[in-house]
Amino acid sequence: MKRYAKAVWHGSGKDGSGHLTTQSEALEKNNYSFTSRFTSTAGTNPEELLAAAHAGCFTMKLSFVLDEAGYYPERLETTAYISFENGAITASRLFVAGIVKGISLVDFEACVLEAKVDCPVSMALNIAITTEASLTD
Structure with a gap:
């Protein structure tokens, strides 16, 4: 593809x-x-598009990881923050909230880490990637 x-x-x-x-x-x-x-002028930019690509790819990968672990994600929402410093993209911070019945926070965080490592966009980036996970009802 x-x-x-x-x-x-x-x-x-x-x-x-x-x-x-x-x-x-x-x-x-x-x-x-x-x-x-x-600035905040209307229009997009490369960092915003990279954030969208990373959030989308990671969230889809997380849904596969959860499925493989026997959990059904009712809802996953990821916000990606891309850092642009001194003319370089330096980091991506992923904040994910999920509604996943029957999973503990420890198991959810393990799935999040697996998805971070195996996400194709994460693999393409040569920057620091951090995650923060939470479960909601």
């Missing part, structure tokens, strides 16, 4: 702008720029 995304940019790094389109067209000419990357 191969997937692609396309970036188009016009102008200089600070004053220019561009757009991103994905193969599935889930993103279709979504705007990005210096200001959408470094």
Whole structure:
């Protein structure tokens, strides 16, 4: 399986702008720029997209890990925070909350750690990855 995304940019790094389109067209000419990357201006940025990819991939992997351990996840919600420091992406922090009947927090945390290690996006990143897990009713 191969997937692609396309970036188009016009102008200089600070004053220019561009757009991103994905193969599935889930993103279709979504705007990005210096200001959408470094301020709160409308538009997306690479760090936000990486956070979405990491949260999505990790959460799906966690659902497989829980299933293999004999648990049914009613709901999993992961928030990924990507750190961008001194011109480099340096870390990803994953906060996951789950509704999983019959699982202890210790077992849930073990599944979270397994998913973190085996998540394809985690494996592609050469940065520090941390997790924090909680169970809700």
